[in-house]
Amino acid sequence: MVAIADCVGFYAAWHQSTEPWLQGVPVVSLSNNDGCMIALSPEAKALGASRTEPWHFVMDKYVPLGMVAYSSNYREYQAMNKRLMKILARFVPRLETYSIDECWMDMSGVQNLSTLVPFIINETKKLTGIQIRIGVAPTKTLAKVAIHLAKQDPTNSFIINNQSEIDTALQRVAVEDMWNVGRQYANMLHRNGIHTAARLAITPEWWVRKKMTVVGWRTQQELRGNVCLKLVEVMDPKKNIGVGRSFKKTTSDAQQLIDASTFYGYRLAEKLREEKLVATVLQVSLRTNKWKVDTAQHQPRRIFHLDTGINNMIDVTRYARHAIKSIIDENLRNKVSYKYMKIEVFASGLLPENENQIVINDSYAAGSKNRLSRVIDDINLQMGKGKVCFANNLKAWKHDNLEAYIMRQQYPSPKYFTDWNESPLLR
Amino acid sequence: MRRTLVDPKEFIQSGFTSPAEEYAVPDLRLDHLMIRDPEATYPARMQGKAMEKAGIAEGSYLLFDRGIDPKNGDIVYVWYDNEKLIRFYEKHGQKITLYAATPGYPSIQVESELKFIGVVTWANKCLCPRMFPLVKQW
Numbered sequence: 001m002v003a004i005a006d007c008v009g010f011y012a013a014w015h016q017s018t019e020p021w022l023q024g025v026p027v028v029s030l031s032n033n034d035g036c037m038i039a040l041s042p043e044a045k046a047l048g049a050s051r052t053e054p055w056h057f058v059m060d061k062y063v064p065l066g067m068v069a070y071s072s073n074y075r076e077y078q079a080m081n082k083r084l085m086k087i088l089a090r091f092v093p094r095l096e097t098y099s100i101d102e103c104w105m106d107m108s109g110v111q112n113l114s115t116l117v118p119f120i121i122n123e124t125k126k127l128t129g130i131q132i133r134i135g136v137a138p139t140k141t142l143a144k145v146a147i148h149l150a151k152q153d154p155t156n157s158f159i160i161n162n163q164s165e166i167d168t169a170l171q172r173v174a175v176e177d178m179w180n181v182g183r184q185y186a187n188m189l190h191r192n193g194i195h196t197a198a199r200l201a202i203t204p205e206w207w208v209r210k211k212m213t214v215v216g217w218r219t220q221q222e223l224r225g226n227v228c229l230k231l232v233e234v235m236d237p238k239k240n241i242g243v244g245r246s247f248k249k250t251t252s253d254a255q256q257l258i259d260a261s262t263f264y265g266y267r268l269a270e271k272l273r274e275e276k277l278v279a280t281v282l283q284v285s286l287r288t289n290k291w292k293v294d295t296a297q298h299q300p301r302r303i304f305h306l307d308t309g310i311n312n313m314i315d316v317t318r319y320a321r322h323a324i325k326s327i328i329d330e331n332l333r334n335k336v337s338y339k340y341m342k343i344e345v346f347a348s349g350l351l352p353e354n355e356n357q358i359v360i361n362d363s364y365a366a367g368s369k370n371r372l373s374r375v376i377d378d379i380n381l382q383m384g385k386g387k388v389c390f391a392n393n394l395k396a397w398k399h400d401n402l403e404a405y406i407m408r409q410q411y412p413s414p415k416y417f418t419d420w421n422e423s424p425l426l427r
Numbered sequence: 428m429r430r431t432l433v434d435p436k437e438f439i440q441s442g443f444t445s446p447a448e449e450y451a452v453p454d455l456r457l458d459h460l461m462i463r464d465p466e467a468t469y470p471a472r473m474q475g476k477a478m479e480k481a482g483i484a485e486g487s488y489l490l491f492d493r494g495i496d497p498k499n500g501d502i503v504y505v506w507y508d509n510e511k512l513i514r515f516y517e518k519h520g521q522k523i524t525l526y527a528a529t530p531g532y533p534s535i536q537v538e539s540e541l542k543f544i545g546v547v548t549w550a551n552k553c554l555c556p557r558m559f560p561l562v563k564q565w
Contacts, residue, residue: 020506020542083466127467127493129544383560417469421563425474426489426504426513426547 001107002231003117003136004143005088008156010101010130011039014080015070017129018416018424026067030055033246034071034410071409079418080128087127091120096231104143106231107136117157133157137166140229141222144179145169145197166225170198180219185212197223241275243267244344250289252337254328257286258321262392264345265320269313272347273377276354278309279347282316284323289341298338300327309351312373317390320345461549467494471504471513473550478502478513481528483550486565489513491545506542507535513547 007013011029016022026044028037036052037044047065049058055069063069081100089095094106110116117134124132135147137160149169150158160169176186178197188211194200200208201223209217218228243264251257261284272279285301302323310316324343331337379388414422462468471489479485481502491504503516505525514525514535523537553562 020511020544021509023542087466127464129493420470420488420561423470423472423488424511426471426511427475427477 001110001113001136001138002140002143003092003105003107003134004098004140004147005103005105005120005132005134006147007084007101008131008133009039009041009045010081011070011072011077012041012044013039013130014073014077015068015413016041017080018076018413022068026062026065028055028062028067028069029073030069030071030411032072034069037069038072069411070413071411073413073415075418076413076415080130083128084124084130084132087124088120091116091123094231104140104231113159113161117159118155121156131156136160137169138225139222139227141179141219142166142169142225145173145223148173148177163225166223167198170201170223171196173197175200178219180215185216188212240346240348240350241268241271241277241279242344242346243271244285244342244346246342247340250339250341252339257324257328257340257343259392260343261320261324261345262317262390264343265317266313266389268320268345268347269311269316269373270377272311272316272350273373276352277347277350278311278353279316280306280309280349280351281347282306282319282323283344283346283348284320285344285346286324286327286338286340287342287344288338296336296338298336298340300330302326305349309349311353312369313376313390314369314372316345316347317392321392461490463492463548464494467545468492468548469545471547473513476529477527477532479529481515483513483528484552487550487552489547489551490549491547493545495546495548497543497546502547504544504547506544507537508539 009027012027015027015029016025024043025041026047026049027041028044028049029039030036031038034055036054037049037058038051040049040051044062044067047062047067049062049067059069077100084101085095085097085103088103088105092105092107092110096104098104107113113136117136121132121134124130133147133150133156135143135145135150135158137143137146142160146158146160146169149172150156158169160166174196175181175189175194176183178200181189189195189200192211194203200220203220205217205220208220212219221228245264247256247260282304283301284303285299287299288295288297290297304319304323376388414424416422416424458465468490469492471491473483473485473487473489476485483489483502489504495501497503497516497518499517499519501516502513503525505512505514505516507525512525512535514527517524517526523541525535525537527534553559556562556564
């Protein structure tokens, strides 16, 4: 047996768990730059709101109804996610983190599922204040079916135990609500008269294989209770890491672009070192606002392939700065000017730090640069971010300047559990 | 003289190994002392003087544990009457009373909905703030 657990509107639920007055209030969490609603509390869903609605179009409709919106607070969400996963891992022998608010749990050998599952849900709610849902079934695909049915269940859980329960559960699920069935396949199935998961399970295998490739066949096997997808405990190391944001206002100012490039180069190096990885390919890109069709569009890009992987701030910052300078120079030479909206510094070809290639006869002084970076990390960890930085970053760190190219967050929430100075105040 | 920035662990050890090495145990760590359950413990901060007489000065850093069931006499973090309160907890039958430690703060008879959040387990006050720049002054 395998279980999947997910959080009910995770980001919104985080806000509700930290601010008790928000419980029972419709809450939404907004995407970067406060664009769309990306997570909704059940109360917000009850008002008819849906994900991906642009917030500034619908705010006049929902705010009078009592809806409260927050800019996304990813650091806190991530911290809460870590807690949740550790709590869930207490109850089961093996666990696979699947996304920021979902995980698979190994339930094989558990005798008393019907008491354990509600216990897990209650305990998690007690320790974190966040409501989770659990679906249990013999295979991953069936567990996804179960958790879909748990949405309509007041216990927030659904268990599929035996063949007859599989049959009745599959009757209740439409093909488009199934895991690993995309919209195109769902349309194709509907055209062929296959509307429910139950009907898909009894479709001839050769037909499924022909029309939906091996992925569809696997889904069908799993619907019949044959395990094809196993639990993956160790995730692949990250394939690439990027940092970058939209500017508050589009800009063509050379100094501001260079400042931003050093700032994000620095951030990228920090992230790389946190993950203990080095980058062998760096890519720096700028983008104009592609939605503004009446302005000139430009997506310049500079890519560096490096012999030796790097993750020290000095080099990453230098490459980022060099790239932006060369873009600006090219624009000057061509006598053009663009209003850029977004900068991105992107690392790929990532290797673990300790597998980094050393080039023979190399004059590259990585040792001292790495040591310097590590010392800066240590100081900043103890004294707060940005206490020590490079002079060309200085302007960016100063708050009023930071404003210019940090994302718009009109509805901030405190970093309750990741910053000592923003802890909740009790009276 | 040139100073180098080297992690002591990077030095190569020569000579005899320390005879005390066999007895090595992990160093003392504050979180072992102060945190019962790391996933259930959260930070908070004291505002106001309501609990001063119980040893919680204004500006103290607090830890609360969501996993502990409150007993009479515990100091709890509750949500009541639109406020985040920290008070002594007393429950007799169905009747819950919240007491402040400092005289002059009225005790609260709970009449409407009370949201219990956690039991406050530790209060810490920095006694030498000039050396701890992370501690925000009150």
